[in-house]
Amino acid sequence: MSTLIAAENLGHAYHDEWLFKNLTLGIQTGQRVALVGINGAGKSTLLKLLAERFSPLEGKIVKNKSVKIGFLDQEPSFPENYSISDFIFSLENKQQQLIKEYEELIEDPNPDEKTLNRLYEELSEHNAWEYEHEIKTILSRMGINHLQQKIATLSGGQKKRLALAKLLIEDPEIYVLDEPTNHLDIDTIEWLEKLLTSGNKTILLVTHDRYFLDNVCNTIVELDRGKIYNYNGNYAYFLEKKSEREAADESTFQKNKNLLKKELEWMRRMPAARTTKSQSRIDAFYDLEEKTKQRTDNQKVTLNVKMSRQGNKILELDHIGQSFDGKNIINDFSYTFKRADRIGLAGKNGTGKSTLLNIITGYLQPEKGKVSTGDTTVYGYYKQGGLAFNEKERVIDIVKSDAEYIKMADGQTISASQLLTLFLFPPKKQHGMVEKLSGGEKKRLHLMKVLMQNPNFLILDEPTNDLDIDTLNVLEEFLENFPGVLILVSHDRYLLDKMSEQLFIMEGNGAVAIYNGNYSEYRISLDIPKEKPEQKQKQTTASPAPAAAVKKLSYKEQRELEELENRIAAVETELGTLNASLLKTDTSNYLKLQELTKTIETLNAELEEKTERWLILSEA
Structure with missing residues (x-):
């Protein structure tokens, strides 16, 4: 393997503090490297240096000039007044420009036939039809559908997905990804895992998602107190050696x-x-x-704040309903919360998870139904967007604005400064400005302020975004012993599996299904053939099938596997014939070309679906 990029004696500082010095690192062809370390260690800075976003104060980055680096920032920026189409399709890429023109034209309800015929001909000449299908698949997976939409109108999550889509389309020699799973739903994360592990891609990434890290990466690089430690193996191997x-x-x-x-x-x-x-x-x-x-003694965040007393009545949702702009978000949903409920909230982006949380916490009054909250219920709501801190305010003043003293679970009362120390904010950071904190440290401060309210009904909306894995481990330990109600929204499958015993699944079109079990059990249940699909109800409480049930294929599944193999082979043959016909068809025959293109798209979609199912059965 050849070294594609290397850092030699790298040194960089922020706010007069060195993050690292004399740091040396090499990334080789085909390596899929995860960079791990605590918040504030300099992971994002190192990624930006390797992606050549700015120059180091000391040392140098060495790479071949022809090696193309694709960089996904945590908070990507975009050219002013650009549409999605302007950003996605590169001016230097002839195939992409043809695809852009074609996609924009077919969005027109009355496309010009002569222009369409010309584009069909040029796309065929440049062998761009397969590339066009790949681009459409990526955009669709990222939830990008309206190419003429202005980027300025997108949410932060949509912008992150747009930046990731462009990088995947460009397929650079080196992928440098800072928290790529943030703002993706679980289905998309699993699709991304397969894409990144196909071929011989070279990847350097920072992620808190342990399943993603284990499934994608073959090398772990730890940044600890300014030094680099290399581990050739997956995350489990890294933990053992660390x-x-x-x-x-x-x-x-x-x-x-x-x-x-x-x-x-x-x-x-x-x-x-x-x-x-x-x-x-x-x-x-x-x-x-x-x-x-x-050398400082190993420290970790301490989470042991007191929980408010919880009465018999906690929260009742009685036939609630909500819609926006004529679209059903929640339809006739009822649930009575019980003590120690541990609920994972799952569903694709845009299905209404945040709406349900806002109704539960009283930020939104539902159009239909009734929400009845117990007198002793105290919410702690950790929101995905975080808190809007005053960047010029001191960290300790932000905490003192809530309380000078905080009661802990053991009955002890401690000062705001002592609590900050337990959350790994040393005195120097406590008296420093918020603007000097890293993204992960700001999230940790947000989490601390939520727990200071002594909640007995805790809602965590994507708590893993930007938190380091060490802090996540401590959060998990706290949640395991938390006696109150927990609602967890997370794309982190590991956290959902460990913390939830029940799922609310936002299925779209207002349907909310209830499933007894964790996320992995739910996914297994989806893969088990249902004998009577008509028996599926909008709201179910069926217990999940045990994992052991899928370890050995049933007779039905064995037959299904054989049929899938035959069908996949037939589809691949048919696609080969159709692609050959497409190239031979006269470009003036617009209807024939359109028919062939639609058939090819349908078969490609079927092939992807059948192949995914074949992989599930063949690995069982």
């Missing part, structure tokens, strides 16, 4: 501390002995002191 390294580091640190203590006694006891003969020992003392200062 634990061994930390144990060795801890042993060395304790030895150094003991030695430093002895040397400090010697320094204090023998001032007269500090002659030239003992100068080497004095130098060794200062060197050891510096090493020990650089």
Whole structure:
């Protein structure tokens, strides 16, 4: 394998603080690398340096000039006044420009026939029909449908998906991705996993999604206190080796501390002995002191705030309904919340998850039905958009604006400063401005402010976005012991599996299904053939089939697998024949060309569906 890009003796600082110095890293062809580390370690900065978004203060980035890097920023920027079409299709790419013209023309209810015929001919000449299908598939998966829409009108999540779509269409030599799964629903994440692991793609990414990390990456690079540690394996292997390294580091640190203590006694006891003969020992003392200062004891966020008392009545949703612009979002949904309910809220983007949460918390009054809240219910609502902090305000003042003192779960009362320390904000950061915090640190501050309310009904809307994995592990530990009601909205399948015992599934068109089980169990249940589909109700509480039921194929499934293999082969043959016919068809025969194109699109969609089902059955 050849090295595509390398960092040599890299050093960079923000706000007069060095994130790292003398850092060296190489990415080889076909490597799929995950960069991990705590919030504020400099992961996003390192990605931007490697993507050549700006220059390092020290060292250099080395790569071949012809190597193309595709970079997905956490908060991508776009040219002013651009439409989606202007951004997606590159001016330098002839195929893309033809596809752009074709897609824009077919959106017209009365397209010019002569122009269409010309485009059919040119698309055939440039072998662009398959590329056009790939582009449409990517845009569709990202929920991008109206190419003439102005980018300025899109939400933050839509902009992130648009930037990812463009990168996937361009298919660069190196993918550099900062939190690629943010703002994607689970179906799209699973599709993206397959796309990124096909071919021999070279990838460097930062992600908090542990299933995604494990499924996509074959190398883990940890950025820890300005140093790089490489692990050739998946995330589980990294955790094992990191634990061994930390144990060795801890042993060395304790030895150094003991030695430093002895040397400090010697320094204090023998001032007269500090002659030239003992100068080497004095130098060794200062060197050891510096090493020990650089090593801080392993710290982690502490989440143990008090929960408000919860009465018998918590929350009742009675036949609620909501629509926007004539579109049904929630239709006749009822549920009575019970103590210790642990509910995962799932569904594709735009199906109404945020609407349901806003109704539950009282931010929105439903058009139909009744919401009845218990007198003792205290909400803690961690919103996906985060809090609008004053960037010029001190961190500690933001906390003190809520309370000077906070009651903990053990009955102890602590100050705002002590609570910040437990959330890994040292005194220097507490008295610094919010603008100096990283994105993940701001999210951690938001989470802390939510928990300060001592909620007994906790709603977490995409809590994993921008939080480091160490903080997520602590959050999971807290949630496992949280005795109140939990509603979790997350595209992180690992977190949904671990934390939820029941799902509210937003199915679209107002339907909300209730499923008893976690997300993986739900997905398994979808793959089990239903004997009587008509028995499916809008609201079900059927228990999930055990995972063991799919380990061995039933007779029906074995027959289905054989039929799929035959059908996939037949579709591939048919597609080959149709593509050949398309190239031979006279471009003036517009109707024939349109018919062939539609048939090819239908068969490609069928092939994708059949292949996915074949993969599920063949791996069972």
